[in-house]
Amino acid sequence: MKKLINDPNAVVQEMIEGMIAAHPDKLKAIPVTSVIVRKDAPVEGKVGIVSGGGSGHEPAHAGYVGKGMLDAAVAGEVFTSPTPDQVFEAIKAVDGGKGVLLVIKNYTGDVLNFEMAAEMAEAEGIKVAKVVVNDDVAVEDSTYTTGRRGIAGTIFVHKIAGAMADTGASLEEVEAVANKVIANVRSMGMALTPCTVPAAGKPGFELGETEMEIGMGIHGEPGIEKTDIQPADEVAETLVNKIFEDMSFTEKDRVAVMVNGLGGTPVMELYIIHKKVAEMMKEKGITIYETFVGNYMTSLEMAGCSVTLLKLDDQLAELLDAPSDAVALKK
Amino acid sequence: MKKLINDPNAVVQEMIEGMIAAHPDKLKAIPVTSVIVRKDAPVEGKVGIVSGGGSGHEPAHAGYVGKGMLDAAVAGEVFTSPTPDQVFEAIKAVDGGKGVLLVIKNYTGDVLNFEMAAEMAEAEGIKVAKVVVNDDVAVEDSTYTTGRRGIAGTIFVHKIAGAMADTGASLEEVEAVANKVIANVRSMGMALTPCTVPAAGKPGFELGETEMEIGMGIHGEPGIEKTDIQPADEVAETLVNKIFEDMSFTEKDRVAVMVNGLGGTPVMELYIIHKKVAEMMKEKGITIYETFVGNYMTSLEMAGCSVTLLKLDDQLAELLDAPSDAVALKK
Numbered sequence: 001m002k003k004l005i006n007d008p009n010a011v012v013q014e015m016i017e018g019m020i021a022a023h024p025d026k027l028k029a030i031p032v033t034s035v036i037v038r039k040d041a042p043v044e045g046k047v048g049i050v051s052g053g054g055s056g057h058e059p060a061h062a063g064y065v066g067k068g069m070l071d072a073a074v075a076g077e078v079f080t081s082p083t084p085d086q087v088f089e090a091i092k093a094v095d096g097g098k099g100v101l102l103v104i105k106n107y108t109g110d111v112l113n114f115e116m117a118a119e120m121a122e123a124e125g126i127k128v129a130k131v132v133v134n135d136d137v138a139v140e141d142s143t144y145t146t147g148r149r150g151i152a153g154t155i156f157v158h159k160i161a162g163a164m165a166d167t168g169a170s171l172e173e174v175e176a177v178a179n180k181v182i183a184n185v186r187s188m189g190m191a192l193t194p195c196t197v198p199a200a201g202k203p204g205f206e207l208g209e210t211e212m213e214i215g216m217g218i219h220g221e222p223g224i225e226k227t228d229i230q231p232a233d234e235v236a237e238t239l240v241n242k243i244f245e246d247m248s249f250t251e252k253d254r255v256a257v258m259v260n261g262l263g264g265t266p267v268m269e270l271y272i273i274h275k276k277v278a279e280m281m282k283e284k285g286i287t288i289y290e291t292f293v294g295n296y297m298t299s300l301e302m303a304g305c306s307v308t309l310l311k312l313d314d315q316l317a318e319l320l321d322a323p324s325d326a327v328a329l330k331k
Numbered sequence: 332m333k334k335l336i337n338d339p340n341a342v343v344q345e346m347i348e349g350m351i352a353a354h355p356d357k358l359k360a361i362p363v364t365s366v367i368v369r370k371d372a373p374v375e376g377k378v379g380i381v382s383g384g385g386s387g388h389e390p391a392h393a394g395y396v397g398k399g400m401l402d403a404a405v406a407g408e409v410f411t412s413p414t415p416d417q418v419f420e421a422i423k424a425v426d427g428g429k430g431v432l433l434v435i436k437n438y439t440g441d442v443l444n445f446e447m448a449a450e451m452a453e454a455e456g457i458k459v460a461k462v463v464v465n466d467d468v469a470v471e472d473s474t475y476t477t478g479r480r481g482i483a484g485t486i487f488v489h490k491i492a493g494a495m496a497d498t499g500a501s502l503e504e505v506e507a508v509a510n511k512v513i514a515n516v517r518s519m520g521m522a523l524t525p526c527t528v529p530a531a532g533k534p535g536f537e538l539g540e541t542e543m544e545i546g547m548g549i550h551g552e553p554g555i556e557k558t559d560i561q562p563a564d565e566v567a568e569t570l571v572n573k574i575f576e577d578m579s580f581t582e583k584d585r586v587a588v589m590v591n592g593l594g595g596t597p598v599m600e601l602y603i604i605h606k607k608v609a610e611m612m613k614e615k616g617i618t619i620y621e622t623f624v625g626n627y628m629t630s631l632e633m634a635g636c637s638v639t640l641l642k643l644d645d646q647l648a649e650l651l652d653a654p655s656d657a658v659a660l661k662k
Contacts, residue, residue, distance in 0.1 A: 002523040002543075002634060004600035006562045011599060014563075018602030021609035022590075022622035058598035059625075192333040212333075231337040232345075259353075264595045266631045267389035268342060269335035271349030278352035291353040294390075295626065300597045303333060303632065330661040 001201050008198035012055045012075055019062055023327055026066055034075040034082070035090045036062040041071050047165040047174045048072070048094030050087065051103040051158060053110050054079040056197065057218060060297040063328025064155060069162035070103075070326070078197045078300075079219045081109030087117030091126060099127030099171035101178060103157050105150030106134040129175040133157055135187040135308065137246040138215030138223055151218050152260040152297040153185035153308045156320070159329060163322035181316065186247050188239040189306030191216040192229065193264060195299050214238055218262070218299045232269065236276035239307045244284075249311065251285030256292070256320055258308040263298035265305055270294065273305055289317055296328070332532050339529035343386045343406050350393055354658055357397055365406040365413070366421045367393040372402050378496040378505045379403070379425030381418065382434040382489060384441050385410040387528065388549060391628040394659025395486060400493035401434075401657070409528045409631075410550045412440030418448030422457060430458030430502035432509060434488050436481030437465040460506040464488055466518040466639065468577040469546030469554055482549050483591040483628040484516035484639045487651070490660060494653035512647065517578050519570040520637030522547040523560065524595060526630050545569055549593070549630045563600065567607035570638040575615075580642065582616030587623070587651060589639040594629035596636055601625065604636055620648055627659070 005011050012034055019036060020029050028039050035052075042048060051061045052074030061073035071094035076082035091100045100121065104114045111132060118128040135153030142149055161178040169177075191213050194203035204220035207213060212230065215223030230238070249255070259274045261267070270293050281288050289312055297306075312320065324331040336342050343365055350367060351360050359370050366383075373379060382392045383405030392404035402425035407413035422431045431452065435445045442463060449459040466484030473480050492509040500508075522544050525534035535551035538544060543561065546554030561569070580586070590605045592598070601624050612619050620643055628637075643651065655662040 002540075002560060004523070004563045004566060004596065004604055004636060006564050006603065011603065014606050015599045015602045018604070018606035018609070018624075021619075022588075022602065022605050022624050056597070056599065058602070063598075192335070209333075229333060232335045233337050235335060257353075263597050264632055264634075265335065266387070266594050266629060267394075267626065268346045268387065268631070271346045271353065271389070272337065272342065273335055273349070274353050275345050275349035278349070288352075293349075293353050295598065298597060300599070301595055301634065303595075305335060 001196055003198060005198055011198050012077055016075060026325065030089050030093055033086050033089045035072055035086055035093065036065055037072045037093045038065055041094045042096040044096045045098060045168065046096050047098045047169065047171050048096055048100040049103060049161055049165055050074065050090045050094060050100055052082050053105050054081060056300045057297050059328035064158045064326045066324060066326030068166055068322055068324035069158045069329065078199065081107065081113050084113045084116035084120060087114050088120045091117060091121040091128060095126045099129065101161060101171060101174050102128060102130045103154065103161065103178060104130060104132045105154050106132045106147055107144045107149065108146060109144060127171055129171050131175060131178040131182060133182055135185045137186050137188050137242055142217055143221040149217050151187045151189060152258055152306050153187045153310065155296050156185050156256065156310045157181045159324065160316055160319040162324065163319035166322065181310065184311040185308060186243045187306050187308040188242045189216055189304060190214045190235060190239065191262065191302055191304035193303040194220055195302040216304065218297065232272045233276045236273050240277055240280050243309050249284060249286050254287045254289045254312045254317065256290045256310040256312060257288055258292040258296060260297055260306045260308065261295040262302040262304040263295060264301040264303035267294065270305055277307055290320060332527055334529060336529055342529050343408055347406060357656065357658065361420050361424055364417050364420045366403055366417055366424065367396055368403045368424045369396055372425045373427035375427045376429060376499065377427050378429045378500065378502050379427055379431040380434060380492055380496055381405065381421045381425060381431055383413050384436050385412060387631045388628050390659035391486065395489045395657045397655060397657030399497055399653055399655035400489045400660065409530065412438065412444050415444045415447035415451060418445050419451045422448060422452040422459060426457045430460065432492060432502060432505050433459060433461045434485065434492065434509060435461060435463045436485050437463050437478055438475045438480065439477060440475060458502055460502050462506060462509040462513060464513055466516045468517050468519050468573055473548055474552040480548050482518045482520060483589055483637050484518045484641065486627050487516055487587065487641045488512045490655065491647055491650040494650035497653065512641065515642040516639060517574045518637050518639040519573045520547055520635060521545045521566060521570060522593065522633055522635035524634040525551055526633040547635065549628065563603045564607045567604050571608055571611050574640055580615060580617050585618045585620045585643045585648065587621045587641040587643060588619055589623040589627060591628055591637045591639065592626040593633040593635040594626060595632040595634035598625065601636055608638055621651060
């Protein structure tokens with residue numbers, strides 16, 4: 001196992017210490033909990049936004065904590081849901097009196113534990129709302145999930161809900177716009193290589209020297225099919241066409257595009273994928289409003305990518321444009 | 332070779348097309364040249380700044396083109412110096428009447444070709460100054476280099492020289508501050524895995540299953556030694572101590588720190604490295620002014636990292652803080 005780590009069982013705690021040391025003006029940790037919070041939390045009079053999940057997807061989610069995005073990110077062990085207690089601590093830390101929105105990726109463990117935390121918080125009088133992101137069009141049910149999985153599209157939920165909260169909107173309004181993003185965002189990914197959870201010490205699955213997998217989950221959950229490695233243009237077509245099959249687009253549509261690297265993919269390759277994605281948008285008459293290319297939601301050192309399309313209306317476009325000082329998505 | 336590409340010989344051109352498609356509001360390409368230029372270039376009354384080098388180090392250098400950083404980035408073939416003609420085109424495209432600064436990483440081919448381009452430009456009446464970045468303390472001479480190599484510290488030169496140019500400073504002033512950064516910046520890297528140049532189709536060197544290499548160059552040039560993989564803390568100590576051997580630091584010093592991933596390293600591991608780097612700064616009484624953790628200057632999909640320390644005075648700190656809208660380093 002080739003990793004820059006010390007103790008395979010301490011990677012999350014050490015990573016969090018490194019993040020706080022790197023961004024002490026913006027972030028603080030709640031001791032013992034693996035919860036990273038905005039330095040100035042709770043922000044009075046603003047809906048708090050909490051997300052999180054298993055670690056190993058960095059910069060998700062702690063990289064999105066900051067003014068204009070998340071108020072807290074809860075880091076579970078690698079590829080493991082955080083506990084209800086952790087999420088509860090995050091909710092308490094960010095409640096500024098207007099309630100707290102939980103942005104949950106659709107994995108059964110995450111949904112369950114965030115829901116239990118919500119109940120604990122409500123029992124203490126904190127108003128909590130929940131949205132569940134299920135942008136991955138690859139498969140209907142999966143290893144850890146009933147229904148679709150939540151992947152990189154989640155970052156658009158963070159961005160837009162965070163901007164809405166910054167306007168002073170109510171919990172119901174922030175929840176509504178988060179659900180609007182969820183209704184309009186679709187993603188699809190593929191992998192060239194597996195990745196290794198530090199505590200496991202070996203890859204979570206296998207791919208042959210000339211193989212790739214289409215529709216892979218971000219924890220290595222099985223996708224749709226294993227095939228021989230295809231040229232980048234064909235990979236992009238496969239991913240985008242699968243999204244097109246799921247959601248209809250017309251010539252009037254504007255989209256935000258994210259070409260997301262899974263951790264081990266050179267930025268060069270992501271831009272080569274984007275070239276084809278942009279051509280496909282043009283052919284269909286879809287206007288690209290903004291493009292994000294980079295490592296936004298990773299799977300440790302997995303090589304591969306996902307493509308996300310978010311259909312925008314004026315409200316979503318405006319909120320996407322709003323300022324953010326989160327380390328991993330500055331605007 | 333597991334890569335998301337179409338034609339191994341067309342990766343640079345296709346990447347550039349993807350970058351322009353992704354950021355059409357900020358970047359434009361000079362047709363045929365593999366030169367990426369600020370959309371609003373040339374900026375009248377501002378010194379133009381040009382950098383570049385072989386491709387494969389993305390987001391360097393095109394990701395640093397933007398207001399407050401570079402005016403143009405010249406992309407050679409993968410790990411290959413751009414030609415004098417390419418650099419000349421970049422100089423012409425960004426000259427706004429106050430002259431052009433070339434920021435060159437110290438590789439013999441780059442130095443030679445940028446110098447020839449400078450002569451071509453001067454023959455047409457454009458004032459040109461050159462600075463050569465040689466921040467890598469690993470080895471004195473190397474495969475493609477006389478003297479030290481230039482690596483991730485180059486990005487601090489882009490940032491600070493770019494901010495200086497934005498103040499309306501003269502070419503001599505911008506050159507002077509770039510040289511001040513070069514005098515105060517040191518880097519040191521290591522690799523866990525090699526990388527594969529697409530047109531070569533196989534890794535540029537070999538590392539055993541349990542081996543790492545200290546002092547590796549960003550093109551796979553040999554480093555100081557191959558050793559068994561060490562814990563992250565020891566790796567960080569090795570890198571930082573080598574920098575400390577080269578440049579003296581005192582308790583009054585303030586530094587900018589960059590923990591740079593080489594392309595295939597999870598962000599989690601970079602933060603674990605940073606944890607130790609920050610501890611070492613604290614032990615020595617050095618104040619960290621700002622920290623950058625991420626993939627800033629990569630070597631395709633190489634796993635590994637470099638650590639860069641830039642000693643700051645008030646002028647450098649202020650220029651580091653200045654705004655930038657470059658895609659890969661927003662401020």
